[in-house]
Amino acid sequence: MKTTPLVVHLIYKLDFGGLETLLVDSVNRMPVDKYRHAIICLTDYTEFSKKITRPDVKIFALNKPPGLGLETHLNIWKLLRRLRPSILHTYNLSAIEYALAASLAGVPVRVHAEHGRDATDPEGKNWKHNLLRRSLIPLIDYFVPVSADLQRWLSQAIRVPAAKNKLIQNGVDTKKFRPATTNVGALHGRHFPENCFVIGTVGRIQDVKNHRALIDAFIQLRALLPQHKETLRLAIIGDGPLLPALRACVADAGLNEYVWLPGARDDIAQIMQTFSLFAMSSIAEGTPVVLLEAMATGLAVVASKVGGIPELVIAGATGSLVDAYAMQTFDARAFAMAISAYVQAPELLLQHGTAGRTRVEKIYSIEAMLASYMEMYDALLAAKTRH
Structure with missing residues (x-):
């Protein structure tokens, strides 16, 4: 009897995040008669792992x-010798080096995905990391970038x-992610009063997402639009190592009434429906899943012009792109001005x-x-079988 091929996904940690959401959705939705799945976490996994609904998926920490x-x-x-997978699918820099172990273990197909670059190397110029990637090209059947920007970088660098x-x-x-079809004030997930203009973002609270800069832009926005000062709100949804420091920053600025930092939530789709606008101030990105979710929810977007974001957001049509990193310093005022255009012209x-939803x-x-x-x-399994 033919055995359904097993795909082992190798990831640093299974926790709240765009890449992780994508992985879980893929595992849950791929037809059970096509592929089985297992997940290896280099470190560990959190409650987020419960989003996997297939009972046959094993997770190893x-x-x-x-x-x-x-x-x-x-x-x-x-x-890998014990699991005998047909495919090893690694994700990002932290996992790529284990293509060698997979090759020695006899895994027939080895795929590596690049979902974005690290905050310490937003342009992908670290020569040690790039040398590692380059040295493993013979052992990897496909590199899978999730944006044209990453594809160009893989080719050129x-x-x-x-x-x-x-x-x-x-x-x-x-x-799941769609515009609100009911009275927004009655929506599950609403935190602020109905008359507020809510600038929202969702993502792991870590350096690459640059949430501190978004708070700076919010402060600038309140100064730019004093007539709207009392109705402007900022929601930053997500957990991560920098969350305590971010909460302290908000408290020090006297903004606890205006900035919501609830940590991780499992009702993101509903919360997004209560946002007026979606903002992303990242230093580096591939194709951010959460940005696609926001657009699917029918939200206009203001985002930093980095990585694969300009491939998603069409400036002047689905949102605004901000050159926010001139001289490697975040331009909070430029970001605030882009948001202010929507506050003052809500028809946009x-x-x-x-247009973003479409x-x-x-x-x-x-x-x-x-x-x-x-x-x-x-295709890869067929080619390896023929070989």
Whole structure:
């Protein structure tokens, strides 16, 4: 009897985040008769893992210590020998080096996805990291960037051959993330009064997302629009290592009444429906899933012009892009001015939000993304079987 191929996903940590949401959606939605799945976490996993609804998915935590962790290579080799997967799918820099262990363990197909660059290397110029990626090209069947920006970088900086450089756009569930169809004031998830203009963002509270800069922009916005000062609100949803420091920053600025930092939530789709506008002040991004979710919700977007964001947000049509990183310093005033245009011309919110929703439906559906991944898996397995 034919065995359904097993895909092992290797990730640093299974926790709240865009990449992790994408992984969980892919595992849950891929037809059970096509592929089985297991997830290896280099460190560990959190309550977020309960979002996996398939009962046959096993999750392994290796509790890798900081640093090289040479023993982890041996542990992954042993685990892969036991699981006998058909495919190893690694994600981002932290996982790519284990392609060697997978090769030695006899895993036939090895795929590596790049979802974005680190805050310490937003332009992908770290020569040690790039040398590591380049040295592993012979062991990896496909590099999978999630944006054209990352695809160009893999080609030019890492020198990944075109035949191994396969762009697959991220996708979102447009049925789950959709514009509000009821009275916003009665919506589950509303935190602020109905008459408020809520600038919202969702993401892991870590340095690459640059939430501190968004708070600075909010302070600038209140100064720019004193007539709206009492109705402007900021919601930053998510957990992460910098959350305590961010809460302290808000308290020190006397903004506890105006800025909401609830931590991780499991009702993101409902909360997004209570936002007036979505903001993203990231230092680096691939194709941010949460930005697609916001657009699917019908929200206009103000975002920093970095990474793959300009491929998603059409300036003047679905939102505004801000050159916020001149001389490596965040321009909070420029970001605040972009938001102020929507506060003062609310008709743009509906116009740009509707256009964003249409764009996601046409290009960034989760069905198209899953079809692309399964097509890639199928082709690679067929080629290895013939070989």
